[in-house]
Amino acid sequence: MTLSSAGWSPWVALMVVGSLYVFGGSRAKRSLSSGRAQCEALAGAAELPGRMVVIGDLHGDRDALVEILVAAGVSDASCEWRGGQDAVVVQLGDVVDRGPDSEGANACLRRLQASAPGAVFRLAGNHEVIWAEGDFRFASRTETPAVRSRLIRMWLDEVSAGNVVGAYAAGPVLFTHAGFRPAMLAKVSPDPFAQNPASVAASLARLVNSELRSAVEKCSGIRCAFEGDLFSAGRDRGGNGVGGTFWTDFGILLDADADALPAGLVQVVGHSAARCSARASPKCEPIRARQDLAAVCVDAGLSVAYASNRAYLEIRNGTLVTLTRTVGGAWRERDLTAEACASDNNPPDSDGRSPPLQDAL
Numbered sequence: 001m002t003l004s005s006a007g008w009s010p011w012v013a014l015m016v017v018g019s020l021y022v023f024g025g026s027r028a029k030r031s032l033s034s035g036r037a038q039c040e041a042l043a044g045a046a047e048l049p050g051r052m053v054v055i056g057d058l059h060g061d062r063d064a065l066v067e068i069l070v071a072a073g074v075s076d077a078s079c080e081w082r083g084g085q086d087a088v089v090v091q092l093g094d095v096v097d098r099g100p101d102s103e104g105a106n107a108c109l110r111r112l113q114a115s116a117p118g119a120v121f122r123l124a125g126n127h128e129v130i131w132a133e134g135d136f137r138f139a140s141r142t143e144t145p146a147v148r149s150r151l152i153r154m155w156l157d158e159v160s161a162g163n164v165v166g167a168y169a170a171g172p173v174l175f176t177h178a179g180f181r182p183a184m185l186a187k188v189s190p191d192p193f194a195q196n197p198a199s200v201a202a203s204l205a206r207l208v209n210s211e212l213r214s215a216v217e218k219c220s221g222i223r224c225a226f227e228g229d230l231f232s233a234g235r236d237r238g239g240n241g242v243g244g245t246f247w248t249d250f251g252i253l254l255d256a257d258a259d260a261l262p263a264g265l266v267q268v269v270g271h272s273a274a275r276c277s278a279r280a281s282p283k284c285e286p287i288r289a290r291q292d293l294a295a296v297c298v299d300a301g302l303s304v305a306y307a308s309n310r311a312y313l314e315i316r317n318g319t320l321v322t323l324t325r326t327v328g329g330a331w332r333e334r335d336l337t338a339e340a341c342a343s344d345n346n347p348p349d350s351d352g353r354s355p356p357l358q359d360a361l
């Protein structure tokens with residue numbers, strides 16, 4: 001079947017997608033519906049910090065970062081910590097590329113982290129990875145090669161020092177740049193379904209972190225060759241393998257069969273930018289989530305290279321709340337946990353998938 005633009009129709013899409021689920025949905029159903037499992041895991045998580053401020057891909061936009069840090073009350077305008085004792089900040093990687101000020105965005109995160117030891121978790125994204133591989137296709141023309149080299153050197157040192165990590169786990173919540181798709185989970189973990197979600201999150205985070213650190217140790221100067229499944233882009237992006245945690249498009253997590261993701265695990269990722277503008281359209285939801293909260297994408301399109309959106313996620317004692325600056329410049333809160341957990345109005349459909357809470361477009 002060829003899909004010319006004239007022949008393409010929603011029905012074709014439905015047939016293609018439908019047949020994938022028919023043939024891909026053979027995994028045995030679990031007794032506990034996955035959505036319920038995420039709600040229970042979040043409600044019972046003792047290991048979570050009181051307040052987590054989660055910020056998506058920055059792509060060279062220091063101003064976006066500072067505005068959000070200040071709005072969240074965790075920093076002053078010069079990136080000094082003001083978040084007190086209970087808050088933590090998680091930034092999901094892709095600090096560099098596309099926008100004009102990768103260096104400024106990186107410097108702000110460094111300063112914030114230095115002023116609050118143990119409270120700031122900085123993740124590596126695929127754009128940091130490709131810089132270290134010498135790929136500057138997406139770099140801003142305003143940055144000189146000397147600036148890039150300096151940033152790579154710094155990034156490698158910070159990975160070695162543990163200031164920049166590949167993943168961070170807090171209770172059942174696993175933060176990675178782009179997430180574990182089912183095929184990747186099956187590859188790295190013999191049976192993630194047999195453990196409780198906090199152990200799954202912790203062991204997956206340990207795996208990503210040790211792989212990133214040992215990969216960085218093998219670099220020669222500031223040139224690296226990242227090898228192995230976790231770093232590969234995946235055949236569906238023109239690379240190799242099933243696709244690792246730096247490269248998973250959010251659509252894959254959104255569409256995955258609920259039973260193919262470990263019950264109770266909440267994957268919080270960046271990587272797939274929202275394309276709508278929250279300041280132009282009240283319908284725009286820059287932060288997207290599965291109805292069952294098994295995956296949440298915080299890549300709000302913050303950068304001036306995208307939509308200059310202002311949106312971030314807070315996890316308040318296990319409750320997921322999105323904060324979005326909307327038309328008119330007001331901040332709007334949306335409680336994803338209340339929507340997902342307070343009612344049985346949206347049970348997973350018959351093949352075990354959950355419809356998305358909202359879409360960006």
Ligand SMILES: *[C@@H]1O[C@H](CO)[C@@H](O)[C@H](O)[C@H]1NC(C)=O
Nearest residue numbers: 049050051052086315316317
């Ligand atoms: C989390 O719970 C503690 C204890 O009940 C409370 O003091 C704190 O304000 C809560 N934090 C948030 C962000 O709701």
